[in-house]
Amino acid sequence: MSAVAPRPKIVKRAVHGVLMLDKPLGLTSNDALQKAKRLFRAEKAGHTGTLDPLATGLLPLTFGAATKFSQVSLEADKGYRATLRLGITTTTGDGEGEIVDQRDDVARGVDLAAIRAACDQFKGPISQMPPMYSALKHQGRALYELAREGVTVERQPRAVTIHVLDIVQWQAAELLLVIDVRCSKGTYIRTLAEDIGARLGCGAHLAGLRRTASGPVDVAQAVTLEQLEALDEDARLSLLKAPDSLLGEWPEVELSNDEAGRFLSGMRRRVALADMPQVRVYGQLPRAFLGSGHVAGGELIADRLLSPIEIASMLVQAV
Known part of the structure; x- marks a missing residue:
């Protein structure tokens, strides 16, 4: 009797972004997440709110750096x-x-x-x-x-x-x-x-x-698991929305490169802005998403930050 060949090991990789999945009938949200995670060979992934197996429709899935902002979608209408x-x-x-x-x-x-x-x-x-x-x-x-x-x-x-x-x-x-x-x-x-x-x-x-x-995302923007399976890896990656897409309704703040570095280290930055409870923050040259924060008393204060490794990986993925 011949031995059964071992299944090839999936080599995981850093993937960053948000997939708008149209969950099928009968699958749990976690089942759908695990199927998508395998297709992307993603190291880290999560979903943004459970749908019952008997429910279908929009299930935003977060990968890599985007998992830090899953709560935004959980809190959304x-x-x-x-x-x-x-x-x-x-x-x-x-x-x-x-x-x-x-x-x-x-x-x-x-x-x-x-x-x-x-x-x-x-x-x-x-x-x-x-x-x-x-x-x-x-x-x-x-x-x-x-x-x-x-x-x-x-x-x-x-x-x-x-x-x-x-x-x-x-x-x-x-x-x-x-x-x-x-x-x-x-x-x-x-x-x-x-x-x-x-x-x-x-x-x-x-x-x-x-x-x-x-929130602002509609199921018309979502893809099914069957559609995802039919694509090659590059085409799948092209479907991912940037992690900041979950924060699309928040005001944005752009910092110079020097200020961006200090912000990423967790330092408060002086800004000529009114108080705002939620902002998305970007650096310049190249423009890069740094994370989320809020403005209080003329200071920009970090809430959720990306790591330099995540930012560099996202810039490469976007090329």
């Missing part, structure tokens, strides 16, 4: 297209759970005017109770792990904001409601679906979910 199935509530709040109650007869009496009125009640600041089927931790364990064991723990409501809640489609025959939502971080769309169903008096669960935006 999110956009979703959600499909609600009215008339049925489930144990999990989505289509995977067991049916708790079915009231199709009540749901068929619901018209579009009632749906609009119910949705309007959830626009603006609201309070949500995190569901048991969520990744929140209790004593070191995810709530969904406890829920699968039949354990329920006390949760505290959290304040979130629904900036936009638009009705896209109402399929009365199938009792399916499609909505577009723009919301603050930490909003549970499955909870929103259940709450809308409760307000209508017929119940509902989340039948489908697609993340369409994160």
Whole structure:
């Protein structure tokens, strides 16, 4: 019997940037991240906010120096297209759970005017109770792990904001409601679906979910794993956005080469600028992203800095 040839070892490399991935149905966010990380042969990578396996859509992945700014995307407002199935509530709040109650007869009496009125009640600041089927931790364990064991723990409501809640489609025959939502971080769309169903008096669960935006980034800018796999390495690298793309809405500050060196060493720099809580900082000749900071009392103060090695690697990668 012939010996099985060992799999070739993947030689990892320094890769820096942000990939806008369109996560497929059925994969966890970490599964998608690991697949992309292997394709890029990246030394370091992370994602910017978990999407459930049953959800698809925008999942920004950060590589190398960009991982230092993942929190910016985590904190950003999110956009979703959600499909609600009215008339049925489930144990999990989505289509995977067991049916708790079915009231199709009540749901068929619901018209579009009632749906609009119910949705309007959830626009603006609201309070949500995190569901048991969520990744929140209790004593070191995810709530969904406890829920699968039949354990329920006390949760505290959290304040979130629904900036936009638009009705896209109402399929009365199938009792399916499609909505577009723009919301603050930490909003549970499955909870929103259940709450809308409760307000209508017929119940509902989340039948489908697609993340369409994160901060200024839209899913139209994203690529699928299949598209990524079909490309060679150079073409894949060309898809990466610069690490500062996550900070694109922040004001920028440009420093001379001498001042840039001092800033990278962590020294505060005097600047003729008004106070600003968040800025992205660049050096000159060649222009290079140095990191993030803030301006207070006429001083530029570093928050997250790139290392000289990362900056040099990024300049080479950009050539």
